[in-house]
Amino acid sequence: MSRQEVTAEQVASAADGLQRDGTRVTIEAVSALLDGASVNAVHKHLTAWRARNAKPAAAPKLDIPEPIAVALGKWAQQLAEEAGVGARDALAQSEEDMEVLLKSGEQFEAEREELLAQVAGLTAERDEALATLVERGEEIDQLQAELRNARHIATDALVGKAKDQLAIEGKDSQLADLRAQIERNVAAAAALSDARLKAExxxxxxxxxxxxxxxxxxxxxxxxxxRSGEARRAE
Incomplete structure (x- = not known):
């Protein structure tokens, strides 16, 4: 049963059933019969039910001879005391119900604090991730600039070395230097490209x-x- 749907009639019916069965009428017992209905809602309606079903006894006022009146007075006092047992039981039950409500409220507060702590933790992790994202973005921009610069250097080196190669054609040592320089430039460009891919x-x-x-x-x-909405509705 939904916690929002519990009514006074349903609570009264459940309480009457427990009373007929000789079972103590408690918040937890009524809530269990109503498929775990809100203890706050059950308490509100159960208090009204108990008020309707209370049977206080009043000692009668008799105009009779004093000895008989004294005896009857004692009997009436005893009857009133015995009737007061029910009131005391009802008071004790109300105190027990209040303890149940307090425990329910404490449990809800603990769950609320736990959720707030989780939200705070995730918010901190999100902020850290955002900061890392900004940092990675700056590194990517820097790597892209270095890659463009390396490409320009490699292109200029290739053109320059090609010109030198034409000028010194036939000189094996200079040709070997040219090839080594080109290989280093190509290797540098490849390293920058790998770094960019990793950053991305x-x-x-x-x-x-x-x-x-x-x-x-x-x-x-x-x-x-x-949870907050449930707490407000339960109040």
Whole structure:
């Protein structure tokens, strides 16, 4: 049964059933019969039911001879005391119900604090991921600039060495230097390209982590709002 649907009639019916069965009428017993209905809602209606079913006894006032009046007075006092047992039991039951309500409120507060702590933790992790994302973005920009510069250097070196090669054609030693320089430039360009690829992969991972943290924070906030709404409705 939904916690919002419990009514005074349902609580009264459940309480009457427990009373007919000779079972103590408690908040927990009524809530169990109503499929775990809110203890706060059950307490409100159960208090009204107990007030309607209370049977206080009053000692009668008799105009009879004193000895008989004294005897009857003692009997009436004893009857009133015996009737007061029910009132004392009802008071004790009310105190027990209050303890149940307090425990329920403490449990809800603990769950609320835990959710708030989780939200705070995820928010910190999200901020850290965002900071890492910004840092990775700056590194990628720097690597891209270095890659462009390396490409210009490699191109200039190739053109310059080609010109030198034409000028010194036939000189094996100079030709070997030219080839070595070109290989170094190509290797440098490849290293920069690998670094750029690695940085881009880290950026993708950081973006994925950020989205995951954002989804978890949204879910936790929704749970927290739902818990707060239940608490307000239960009040």
């Amino acid at each position: 992969m880290e950026l993708v991972g950081a973006v994925t982590a950020r989205d995951s943290f954002a989804a978890e924070i949204k879910e936790l906030r929704a749970k927290l709002a739902s």
